[in-house]
Amino acid sequence: MTLVKTLLELPGLRLRLRAGGDLLEREVSRIYVTELPDPSRYLSAGELVLSGLLWWREPGDAETFVAALARARCAALAASGADTGGIPDDLVLACRRHRIPLLEVPADLSFAVITERVVLALAAETDGARKRLLSAAADDASLPALLAYGATELGADCWVVSATGRVVAASAPGRPRERTVLPVGGRHAVPWSLVVDADLGPGPAEVADELASLVGLARAREDEVRRTRMRIAAPLIRLLADPASSAAELATAFTATGLPADTPLRVLLARTPGTRIGAEVLGELLADHPATTFIGEVGETGADAYALVRADTAWPDDWVGTATATLTKLGTGRILVGAGGPATVSGLRGAGEEARHAVQAAARRSERVAVVSGEEIGMHRLLLAGAPDELRRTLRERVLGPLPEHPELLRTVRVYLECSGSPAKAAKALHVHVNTLRYRIARAGELLGVDLTDFRTQVDVYLALTIDT
The missing domain is CATH 3.30.70 (Alpha-Beta Plaits)
Structure with a gap:
């Protein structure tokens, strides 16, 4: 992990700490060079911002610039005072106020050299993290252990989540905080995602991609183990x-x-x-x-x-x-x-x-x-x-005959049967007089040529009514 204090130790850079001595454990994810007075829209968390201070004209100009770095959660500011006669005092004060580490770049050191050294340091750290993850996967392929290693390398909690929202494994308890989401490889009807509680720069993003690939391999291994275990029940399932x-x-x-x-x-x-x-x-x-x-x-x-x-x-x-x-x-x-x-x-x-x-x-x-x-x-x-569709339709048509052509009678018969053949209950449910109910039931019976007070007939008609059309 490349930290702000790591930059102070890089040979040949001769960077000098001017503010933020208590913030040197911040992780650096990438480097960004800017001379804009307000670079807000271009900044990302974890960046080392490199500036020649061409935007600075007079005391007070530093406030807007440094506040933008703080809002973006940048790791540090490395500034050269070659064109301003040194580092302006208001820049130092603004960095202290907004808690941004300030590193002074020697006037004779080019930004190209700084960029090259920092990029090499980040690349070396990324390669090391990927190698450590691969080693961890070889030693212990379980998902919880893999995520624990990944969380250590990324400096952030990690979760594996299925497409249904189920937490498959996690490096920490609680629901996922989805700041970075990466797909886990593999052809599955229920895909998985790797969720990382951090906004990742290029280096950490490569580590997270490697972790997502390893999670995919771990899933494939688990699938194979599961298939092997399921084979003992395969004959039973086929017979069933x-x-x-x-x-x-x-x-x-x-x-x-x-x-x-x-x-x-x-x-x-x-x-x-x-x-x-x-x-x-x-x-x-x-x-x-x-x-x-x-x-x-x-x-x-x-x-x-x-x-x-x-x-x-x-x-x-x-x-x-x-x-x-x-x-x-x-x-x-x-x-x-x-x-x-x-x-x-x-x-x-x-x-x-x-x-x-x-x-x-x-x-x-x-x-x-x-x-x-x-x-x-x-x-x-x-x-x-369990009956075939054609048989179901035939039974419905045979039992109900012309009744579906009379919606009021059809509804009356349905409610009557649902009320266990009780005229009083059915009349109350339909908000009609009981004699009206009896008349309708008798009329429906005439249409069907059956006695709807007979229990076996009631069963046949009720079953026909429950068949979907």
Whole structure:
């Protein structure tokens, strides 16, 4: 790290400290030469500003110049008084007042020499920092350790954040302070970013780029380890997705996972039409879940992915809402997720069917991202969700007949059935007299050729009403 005090020690420069002796630990990120009276718009944090003071004409001129350096959080000012008969007193006072270290440049020293020496010092420091990061990555490839090394080299806290806003790893607690954000390499549906709590100059920016590359390599290694671990559950997931598989085959494949036979599992199914990102989507949703998780793709297209999650740990009450909000942050096309279970191995096939029906119910929604749990929808909806579209339309048309052509009667029948066939409750909900309600129900029954007070008929009509058109 190149500090202001480092500049005073560079051989051949002979810089003399005139103000800011207590500020020599400031880091220098680059060098900038200017003769503007007010260089505000061109300054950056951490810069060593080099000036021949051509802007200075009389006492008082230094205030505007130095105040601009202070607002930009410049590291120091190196000034030559060759054209002003020495360093003006008001410049020294202004630097003390605004807490800007002031270094006096010898009159016989060219700015080209200073620039060359400082740039070489910054380059050497950058190369050293990059080498130390590479060495750290070789010794300990874990993300937290890597970020800790990076924070030390950059002198600023670092975070790795996923596209959903999840903090993957950090060098310090708390939410990221996004002063510099760099993309982490790799082809992922859920990209990561490196966030640094500092405005970086050219040298530190190169170090941060190296750190982002190393984070990408660490992620690739973690992906490979995860894929290897998931292979033990791959046969179970394939069988779960195959309706023709037997209970014995499922039990045998379950044994290979090493889980006790009475372990309850939740089944999650992610469907991403046209893309192969389901496994990564589920991985992001379950990244912070403490339970054992197995994730695997199904089929050649990989549009479907299953996750098996141990259900003997706490499950968030608002998981559906949280998962929907998380996935909405991903601009990766349609994402459908269904959840089934929990169930032990004997009921695992049923949990898988429940997850599939839940995904089919999600597909009938208009939202780009839809998450449905089997627990939140009625059994009749789960059963209907598994029926082919053509069959659903045929059943609706056959049962409801001409009723949809009479909106008032259709609404009356719906409310009547939702009120468990109670004329009094339905009449109150519709704000009509109970005799009017009875007349409408009788008229609807005539149109359909059925008795709407019969329980089995009520079930058929209600199921038909719940089919989306």
